[in-house]
Amino acid sequence: MNRPRQRDQPMPLRADSYLASDEEGATARPFEWRKCPVLGVVLMQSVRYENILPLTSTCNLRCLFCSNAQNPPGVEVFSVPPLPLPLVRRLIPFLNPRRKIIIGEAASRISEGEPLTHPEFWKIVELVRKYYPYTPVQITTNGKLLNRVGVERLSELQPVVVNLSLNSATPSGRRILMGDDSGSVLAAASWMAELGMPYHGSIVACPHLVGWGDIRRSWRFLRDNGARTVRIFLPGFTRYAPRFLRFPPQEMYRRLQEFVEEEAALSATPLILEPAPVGGDAEPFRAEVEGVIPGSPAAAAGIRRGDVIKRVRGKDVRSRVEAYRLLERLRCPVLDIEGRGRVSFRKGRGEAPGVVMNYDIDRDLVKRLAGAIANNRAGNALLLASVWGRPRLESILPELCRSGAQVQIRAVPSVIFGGSIASAGLLTLSDFRRALNRVVEEEGDVFDLVLLPGIAFDRWGRDLLGRPWWELRRCTRGKVDIVT
Structure with missing residues (x-):
């Protein structure tokens, strides 16, 4: 809640202490990140706090919807070459074996590229598996470089799950969206299905560019080729995007909701929309199941789409996030399902329950918000939220006013x-x-406490432009703080 202390920050990695070289002792060349000393710290934070192992910002596709070309001037984003193997070796021990290890996604200010473009990708994945033999590894890839041999190698390194960023399964759609007219990605999906390699598919929906038929064919391709779940993403654009990429966001989201509801009702493969829609006004955090992965423990127990979970192990669930985390944590969860009674199932060590639910709200966040208001003895508090976050926070307003x-x-x-x-x-x-x-x-300067979402700031309290949140204290006589 307070300004980060210096001792809480990890020791920075010295960029000039690493050399990019191969295993055979080829001539080493200096690692060129010494000009940006903060990057070593950002790398370490990504590994230690997010359990994400960044590999490279290099990408072999040029997606029209990629955010990298739409950032405002001054945004602090790092684009990095493939990390040298000695540096990756140094980072791997800082991963948490009790959490899923993620490769190919960005949760920090490092722009993540296509991990398979890294020249040492397979050596790195094998190192991770050697270091953490039982920890699940998630790899996000566009699939263009994933051939049959690669799928077989991943199958031998289980537990591994692939997130396949397909976006389009048609030649014309892929050419328009990504400048890719090869069929290698479609073959990769087929090979994963054939070899039983667990994978999830995703589509950034651009019907204004490729049409609704393209999205329908693409999602159904994933469904018919063994994807365990499929996510449809609402594309984002900034004010710097070219005109042809823009669309009415609310209308697009409404139509995507209709599309997902229509298609999901006809399929056993879970299909979900992100960002997740807010629940109904009467029960916004109703723990409704959006889908069940075929062959999963939940499917074997007879749980199905539309079921509403009321209790887990006798504990009332107050949100979908809370229900899912209980199912994930317990080896033998016992569920009370509305209108159906009690259902139980058993799952193996580290095995996912197989229930798919839309994200709603983290109950720990509710506690932290209520605690911040109570601990500051605030009589009049203001919460500044995002446009997406406001409806959810309004649903918990009575709890915050207790x-x-x-x-x-x-x-x-x-x-x-x-x-x-x-x-x-x-x-x-x-x-x-x-x-x-x-x-x-x-309304006047009447608030004695102003709370900001901590996700907008890094561990030093800085926003994406490098400005610290406590500068906002100059705008009000009340106390300003963040909630993470």
Whole structure:
């Protein structure tokens, strides 16, 4: 909650202490990151706190919807060459074996590319498996470089799950969206299905570019080729995007909801939309099952799409996130399902339950918000939230007011990124300042506590432009803090 202390920060990796060289002792060349000393710390934070092992920012496709070309000036994003093997060796021991290890995704300010473009990819994956023989590894890839031999090698390194970023299964769609007219990705999906390699598919939905028929054919291709789940993503664009990439966000989201509901009702393969829709007004956090993975423990127990979980092991569940985490943690969960009674199943060590649910709200976040209000003895608190986050927070407003405080929630539009951006992670100090000044103009400086979403700031408290959140204290007489 408070400003990070220096001792909480990990020891930085010295960029000049690593040399890029091969195993045979070829001539070494200096690792060129010494010009950016903070990058070593960002790498270490990604590994230690997110359990993500970054490999490279290099990508072998040029997706039209890629965010890298749409960032505002001044955004702190690192684009890195393939990490030298000695550096990767140094990072691997800092991964947490009790959490899933992730390769190919970005949760930090490092722009993640296609991991299979790394010249030492297979050696790195084998090193990870040697170091952590039982820890699940998740690899996100566009599949272009994943041939049959690669699929067989991954199958031998279980437990491994692949997230296949397909986006389109048609030659014309792939050519338009990614500049790719090869069929190698489709072959990779078929090989994974043939060899029983667990994988999940994803599609960034661009019907304004390729048509709804392309999305339907692409999702059904994944369904028919063994994908355990398929995610449909609402594409994002900033105010820097070219005009042909833009669309009405609310209308697009509504139509995607209709598409997903229509297709999911006809399929055994779970199909979900991200960002997840907010639940109904009456029960916004109703723990409804969106789908069940065929062949999973939950499927064997007879759990099906549309079931509503009321209790797990006798404990009332208050959100979908809470229900799912209980199912994930317990080896032998016992569920009370609305209108169906009690169901139980057994799962193996590290095995997923197989239930698919939309994300709603983390109950730990609710506790932290309520605790921040109570601990600060706030009588009049203001929560600044993202456009996507506000409806969920409004649903828990009665819980936040139990200490007797008046609590108001305001949505903060993204002005710096603009476009369709509506998530908290892309809000900047400037956006928060603009929103707070507007509230103060309308209602006066009456709030004794202003809370910000911690996800908008890094571990030093800086936004994506490098500005610290505590600068907002100049805009109000009340206390300003973040909740992570």
